[in-house]
Amino acid sequence: MDADKKPLFGLAGVIVLALATGLNEQVSSQSLPDIMGGLGLSHDPATWFSSLYSTSEVIGLALSPWLGITFSLRRFIFFVITLATLSSIFIPFIQSVPVLLMLRSLQGLSGGFAIPLLMTVALRVLAPKIRLIGLAAYASTATLFPYLSGALAALWCDLVGWQFAFFQVVPLAAIALVLAWFGMPVDAPQYKRFRKIDWRGMLLVIVGFSSLTTLLQQGDRLDWFNSPFICVLALISAVSLPLFVVNEWFHELPLFKFQLLARRNFAYGAVTLPVFVLTSIASTSIPGGALSGLAGYRPEQSYGITLEVAVLQLIMLPFLAWLLNREWVDCRVVSFTGLLCLLVGCLGGSFVTTVWDRGEFYLWQAFFGAGGSMVVMCMLLMATNSLSPQEGPFAAAMVNCPRGMASTVGVWLVQLVQRWRGSLHSDRLTDRLGRERFNLWQAESPSVHYPTPLLPNGMPRTPEAVRYQAYELAHQTRALVLSDVYLVVAGFVVFLIFLVLLVPERTYPPRIALAKK
Structure with missing residues (x-):
């Protein structure tokens, strides 16, 4: 096979991986009532089941490009496939809530790792003549994959079994593994990047973004700033995120390169x-x-x-x-x-x-x-x-x-x-x-299913x-x-x-x- 076309199979593998991790989130979110019943979760643990996924996903989105370049894209893709598979297939069998939430966090981390890999690989392997095809593939993660989840949630929950909301990752991960193994170039890891590691930025990402996402997800349930926990999260976010921006601006090898925002088209995107x-x-x-x-x-x-x-x-x-x-x-x-x-x-x-x-x-x-x-x-x-x-x-x-x-x-x-x-x-x-209560006996019902609620005597x-x-x-x-x-x-x-x-x-x-x- 032509060496120029082989990396396209690797890109296809990353697309399938992004599909698998995206469906992990979307299908499980839409099937949450059935999953709660199957796992015996009450309301509060179920909110953390969703919240921890989002928190871990945001952290993975921030760290994925740096890790992918450092360990080589090929190796990191294999790691993400393994993490996504193992963190999903065991969830239906777990009875311990802490272990369940830990696996859900790892599932979110794998989802966060996968999406930036798609953009990184597409920009690397696609020639200018066919780059728009790769952009269409990346666009599908925002415009196509989320809309497939409703049909799959209906299939698994109403026809097959809620457990398949987690088992569905297995065939997709297998396809992604084969395509990535065949198509991704074999690059040497760049461990020398550890000498310039942005450890402060990583720490601020983990602390700041996890606090902010948890605040937004749990704030309504905990009555916002009437909760000391929410107040602490807000304070951590307010301190960590500005420090993160300052750190990234001056770091030699940052996670985020905010100078790119000076380009109008990139800032728009x-x-x-x-x-x-x-x-x-x-x-x-x-x-x-x-x-x-x-x-x-x-x-x-x-x-x-x-x-x-x-x-x-x-x-x-x-x-x-x-x-x-x-x-x-x-x-x-x-x-x-x-x-x-x-x-x-x-x-x-x-x-x-x-x-x-x-x-x-x-x-x-x-x-x-x-x-x-x-x-x-x-x-x-x-x-x-x-x-x-x-x-x-x-x-x-x-x-x-x-x-x-x-x-x-x-x-x-x-x-x-x-x-x-x-x-x-x-x-x-x-x-x-209340003001119209004496007219309810003669008013038409607001629904065709029920008659008017009161009799002429008010009963x-x-x-x-x-x-x-x-x-x-x-x-x-x-x-x-x-x-x-x-x-x-x-x-x-x-x-x-x-x-x-x-x-x-x-x-x-x-x-x-x-x-x-």
Whole structure:
């Protein structure tokens, strides 16, 4: 085989590895109620089950490029495959909560290691003529893989068994191992980098980012700053993160090279990707939460709305790789068009009501699917065209670590809206219900399932009538909160629209832009 084509198999192995670790997170998150029942977890340990994964993932995203270059990409990929497999397959058999949480942390660490490896390997092995294909492969980790998880969660939990949410990694890891073994170049480890190791930066990453992610994930449950634990985490984050920035700026061999942010296109990419990941909750968790909370759907019944987005990516990503390779195409215009699609999807979703079913979501999900691929592909093109292959590891850490943080911020944002706006809507609806209580016997029922709750004499129509009325009020509150979340996400999309108009410069396809350099 041609030596130039062999590394492409290695890249394919890293893509499969990224798919395996990504599905580890997404499928287990969507299957969490079934996993809690299967493992016998109560609510509080289950929150740590999700929180520790996110914390470990962010740490892995920051450290992966440095470790990959130091130990050689080939060896480090084998290590990540082994870690992802062993940390997953034993979870269904563990009865001890501490051991379970330790394995979940290792699972998150493997997920964090995998994503930056994909960007690092793609920038290294892809020639300018085919680099856009590699960018499409990387874009799939943000625009395709998360949307496959709904279908797999439905398959494992409703048809096969919740244990396969963890066993699914085995065949994917085996494929990744074979492809990486065959295709990845054999490089000598660069142990001399240990002489310049950024140990202060690593320590600040572990302490600062773990404190921040835990604060965001556990803050709502612990009542925020009324909890001493949350106050300590906030103090550690406030001290560690500025020190980390200062340390990286002056270190000889840093984990993050903040000087790259002086390049406008790279700065645009470093900001856009995490904000896009944050906005993607509008097409993943919000529709799924609406169907499960309002209609009582199981994953088997609701997976179609996310699978639609995944299928669109299989069409859009190759098309965009072809389109953006045309010299006359300005990727800023394509990105602007994609953001408009996202904005339309958010505004359309904000009209959600308690009677919405799957059919009402399909149109808006199509806008999310088309717009998301346009935004991510253009962002990657603009960011990577301003980089040399030697700068790839620094860029991978700087882009992917905030991306991991954005997933945690998304959880915090939804909890914040649910607490503040949910309380407001619940209070107002309850107040209205109290003021209109004497009219309830003659009013039409807010649901076709239940009759009006009161008789003309003010007594409950049935023993369960008042409970049903409270159930309907909670449904109305949930629908209003979901509408608010869509509008908040729309605000972030508007921010990205202004950003793409002001920050990035005109760039060309890699075969042209890199040839000029």
